[in-house]
Amino acid sequence: MGDIIVKTKVGEYIIKDDLLYTKTDEWVRIEGDIVTLGITDYAQKKLRYIVNVELPEKNSEVKAGSSIVTLESVKTVADVYSPFNGKIVEVNTALLDEPDLINKDPYGKGWIVKIKVHGTISKEALLTPQQYADKIKKEEEEK
Amino acid sequence: MPKEVPLIDLQRKLGGNIGEFAGWITSMDYGNPLDEHLAVRNSAGVFDVSHMGRYIIKGKKVFEFLQRVVSKDLSKVNEGFMSGPVLLLNDNGGIKDDIMLYHVNENTWLAVVNAPNVEKDREWMIKLRERFGYSKEDVDIEDVTTKSVLIAVQGPKSLDIMDELGLSFVKDLKILQFVKDPEILGGKAFLVSRSGWTGEEVRSHGFEIWADVELGAKIFEKVVKLGAKPAGLIARDSLRLEMGYLLIGVDMNESINPIEARYWLPLSLDKEGCVGCDKVREFFSKGVEKFRIGLRLKKGIRVIPRHGSKIVIGDKTIGYVTSGAYSPYLKRSIAMGYVKSQYFYLGFRVGIEIRGKVYEARIVDFPFIET
Numbered sequence: 001m002g003d004i005i006v007k008t009k010v011g012e013y014i015i016k017d018d019l020l021y022t023k024t025d026e027w028v029r030i031e032g033d034i035v036t037l038g039i040t041d042y043a044q045k046k047l048r049y050i051v052n053v054e055l056p057e058k059n060s061e062v063k064a065g066s067s068i069v070t071l072e073s074v075k076t077v078a079d080v081y082s083p084f085n086g087k088i089v090e091v092n093t094a095l096l097d098e099p100d101l102i103n104k105d106p107y108g109k110g111w112i113v114k115i116k117v118h119g120t121i122s123k124e125a126l127l128t129p130q131q132y133a134d135k136i137k138k139e140e141e142e143k
Numbered sequence: 144m145p146k147e148v149p150l151i152d153l154q155r156k157l158g159g160n161i162g163e164f165a166g167w168i169t170s171m172d173y174g175n176p177l178d179e180h181l182a183v184r185n186s187a188g189v190f191d192v193s194h195m196g197r198y199i200i201k202g203k204k205v206f207e208f209l210q211r212v213v214s215k216d217l218s219k220v221n222e223g224f225m226s227g228p229v230l231l232l233n234d235n236g237g238i239k240d241d242i243m244l245y246h247v248n249e250n251t252w253l254a255v256v257n258a259p260n261v262e263k264d265r266e267w268m269i270k271l272r273e274r275f276g277y278s279k280e281d282v283d284i285e286d287v288t289t290k291s292v293l294i295a296v297q298g299p300k301s302l303d304i305m306d307e308l309g310l311s312f313v314k315d316l317k318i319l320q321f322v323k324d325p326e327i328l329g330g331k332a333f334l335v336s337r338s339g340w341t342g343e344e345v346r347s348h349g350f351e352i353w354a355d356v357e358l359g360a361k362i363f364e365k366v367v368k369l370g371a372k373p374a375g376l377i378a379r380d381s382l383r384l385e386m387g388y389l390l391i392g393v394d395m396n397e398s399i400n401p402i403e404a405r406y407w408l409p410l411s412l413d414k415e416g417c418v419g420c421d422k423v424r425e426f427f428s429k430g431v432e433k434f435r436i437g438l439r440l441k442k443g444i445r446v447i448p449r450h451g452s453k454i455v456i457g458d459k460t461i462g463y464v465t466s467g468a469y470s471p472y473l474k475r476s477i478a479m480g481y482v483k484s485q486y487f488y489l490g491f492r493v494g495i496e497i498r499g500k501v502y503e504a505r506i507v508d509f510p511f512i513e514t
Binding site: 077 | 160162171172175176377380381446447468469
């Protein structure tokens with residue numbers, strides 16, 4: 001066991017082995033009914049240097065598949081999606097002053113929100129680290 | 144297919160994040176474009192700007208040819224000096240490109256042109272050569288872009304760095320003055336000039352070195368060792384925006400004229416006989432329908448106005464943004480764009496619509512920073 005490092009001709013991407021992933025390049029850590037969410041190393045490298053983060057209000061309701069956060073890099077703008085229905089219970093306000101925490105430490109200090117999930121958490125739509133590694137490889141090869 | 148700039152391996156070694164600009168693969172940043180921006184303002188940064196197009200223009204008639212091709216009177220550009228930005232205009236007075244000319248000697252000038260236009264500008268010049276009836280002996284235009292590198296050392300500490308490179312004579316250069324064939328690190332560069340495109344050159348804190356690839360690599364690496372931060376095109380873009388410098392294809396193009404762009408620096412309005420100049424005088428006397436303006440968002444606002452973002456008063460659109468960036472120096476986002484000329488409200492607050500939300504911004508003049 002250990003983190004996976006995906007090497008492609010474009011770059012190297014770290015995938016943590018203790019997290020689950022989405023098809024839209026978010027990572028989630030599930031602890032009881034609370035889910036911590038951020039974007040992956042692959043996502044931050046594709047976005048490049050992040051200069052602005054638009055966070056949701058604490059206690060706002062979110063729907064599975066809906067955009068909850070907007071990340072803005074010098075190059076482009078990207079949405080972050082919630083994989084679950086739930087309520088935002090915490091937002092990482094440190095990102096307002098230091099949006100590049102997401103670049104520096106995507107799986108740690110660069111976490112984005114915590115969501116209290118309504119109902120039971122279904123992992124069916126999520127990807128395992130290995131499945132996520134395969135997804136990246138496929139995407140990079142198709143370029 | 145995009146081409147790699149000659150120093151790409153060195154850029155990678157120094158931590159460059161590679162991307163594409165105008166057909167060139169080069170470094171967008173070296174990890175933190177905001178730090179790179181601040182290094183240029185507060186200390187020193189070094190850019191590989193080898194993607195810029197470079198021509199040698201020579202022949203018996205080169206001066207009279209260039210006088211007819213560009214918007215600025217070149218008779219005041221002495222030997223050993225650069226022209227400052229000059230415009231290539233189309234026949235309708237629209238802006239094809241802004242370029243820099245170097246007066247080497249009576250029969251030789253150099254040109255640095257914008258990367259997206261390296262082929263188009265040369266084709267245009269050749270077309271004009273035919274129109275004016277000059278021969279290839281009268282005026283020859285050789286594209287030497289890929290044979291050399293261009294390195295920009297910018298910032299308050301650049302003079303010390305040049306000194307340590309053995310170029311102490313540069314302290315006596317005036318802004319836009321250059322020296323041919325300087326000896327650097329045991330080799331001979333093509334030229335060194337007191338110039339740049341960051342705003343530091345205005346403060347006499349900017350130098351550019353033009354050299355062959357091998358020597359250029361040595362110089363770049365040495366300049367980094369001497370304390371300059373390697374900087375990429377993202378920092379270069381936010382630095383030029385702070386100064387209000389226009390980027391071709393983004394802030395100006397062939398359907399925009401220099402009066403609308405308020406791009407007075409490269410113009411000699413009374414100059415006769417140059418392509419597009421009569422049209423520009425006509426625009427000047429008749430008046431124009433839009434003006435370029437600066438937009439300053441509130442302190443702490445980091446949302447970036449994008450090319451095409453609407454400038455609004457209430458629900459009325461009065462113009463559009465052409466480029467925007469977050470300025471780490473001013474700690475706020477800034478932008479430039481055009482408004483209809485009846486809304487040329489310097490000092491007033493208007494709105495910028497970004498992804499459906501309106502952000503307050505003050506219309507200001509350029510530059511955004513004090514120089």
